[in-house]
Ligand SMILES: Nc1ncnc2c1ncn2[C@@H]1O[C@H](COP(=O)(O)OP(=O)(O)OP(=O)(O)O)[C@@H](O)[C@H]1O
């Protein structure tokens with residue numbers, strides 16, 4: 001056995017190299033179908049614009065909703081788009097696991113390679129072009145932030161980065177958990193669209209929801225932590241500060257629990273009969 | 275110490291039976307009925323470095339299930355297994371660095387990208403030095419004739435072409451053990467003999483241990499001095515092919531194996547060596 005420290009940093013370097021090579025391959029294959037690729041990006045833009053217009057229309061009728069102005073709601077939405085972009089780029093396709101990897105036995109191939117299985121699925125199914133949502137989100141935050149006269153302070157950026165990482169981990173956790181269920185159900189559960197819709201609830205102020213929904217989005221499927229809670233503190237509204245600062249903790253806890261489920265699931269994997 | 279050592283290796287599958295109709299589906303929600311299928315049943319199996327072992331048995335006998343346990347894909351229900359110093363399903367990430375796997379039924383390569391790109395990706399995954407990689411690719415190309423295929427995506431390859439690429443891919447990192455599950459399925463005679471020649475050379479040059487399942491006894495005759503026969507999950511025979519010939523007093527392996535699959539035993543006088551009569 002080699003020494004612990006150098007070997008683990010060597011492993012990290014190897015994983016990063018592998019990521020870069022998967023990425024290069026991905027771009028190469030996508031460039032063969034260039035139009036598909038650009039249409040895909042364009043659709044993503046359209047999708048976000050529709051959501052945006054929806055918010056603008058609502059606020060053209062009323063000046064504020066439950067104590068939140070148009071610009072504040074836009075800001076939350078902008079923040080939400082950053083972890084959402086990371087999720088779309090890397091974790092969305094964990095929903096392929098129950099059907100494609102477990103039921104059809106593709107997981108055989110994953111398991112005979114000397115890289116972490118979860119990591120392989122993520123890099124094999126990633127759609128990094130969907131990270132564009134992050135840019136859209138940042139633009140919306142800058143725009144709405146300046147309209148509400150937000151004065152940035154030095155800790156905004158590092159704080160936002162930590163919150164985004166926590167929020168992305170919440171996404172990773174929930175989707176890893178759903179993917180792991182596939183090892184028990186051996187096929188698609190049909191839960192993914194419902195969960196996707198629930199995740200979108202996280203981009204509005206929690207004050208517009210009833211108690212049970214708020215509870216669900218905070219403590220069960222913690223999507224309130226991918227948008228609303230962390231966004232409030234970045235726009236310097238402090239009444240949800242406790243929740244906002246919990247974001248990284250919720251992210252780590254979600255992901256660790258989900259990953260333990262994943263490991264238990266992999267042990268159950270039995271492939272196909274032929 | 276043996277390179278591969280399995281004791282009492284067992285794998286059970288739960289086979290769920292679905293009830294008919296809406297009420298049945300509803301009942302199944304709460305109480306799923308199942309029976310247990312013992313696909314591999316208490317197998318003992320030991321292999322030395324450099325051996326080439328043929329693993330045969332009728333359809334559904336449990337060959338693939340055994341291979342999947344030896345490669346770490348499946349967790350055994352019971353028994354112990356140690357390969358190359360590892361417990362395959364426990365130390366997967368380190369263990370799989372030292373093995374190569376080919377499933378005849380399913381490619382290990384990425385479907386959409388050119389074969390050479392798959393190889394390059396594998397080089398990174400297994401950390402193969404560039405120089406080794408080039409030399410091995412050259413050698414594989416010499417025997418398997420890969421050069422025309424390297425720039426095509428795997429989905430455009432014919433079965434035989436794909437199999438040759440899969441074989442090369444499984445050996446790029448010079449594994450100690452090569453597991454092959456039906457590597458010659460669906461191949462023409464020429465392709466088969468090419469693959470056999472290749473395996474022989476690899477075994478010769480690198481002392482690679484090869485475990486191969488097949489329904490083509492020509493593979494066994496050409497490659498494997500030792501054969502293991504499994505029947506409904508149990509090891510029926512494990513010994514040399516020569517021994518089989520002398521015990522059965524017959525000159526065609528195919529006839530011998532046919533009779534074994536039909537449940538016959540060799541004539542009592544010569545029984546003994548290799549037979550697991552329990
Ligand atoms: N994932 C699975 N789920 C349920 N049953 C399975 C599974 N895999 C294999 N089996 C069953 O286990 C038994 C052994 O299957 P296995 O695939 O090991 O046979 P095999 O010897 O490889 O057969 P073949 O020559 O047809 O490939 C069969 O009865 C099969 O139906």
Ligand SMILES: [Mg+2]
Nearest residue numbers: 337338339455
């Ligand atoms: Mg089989």
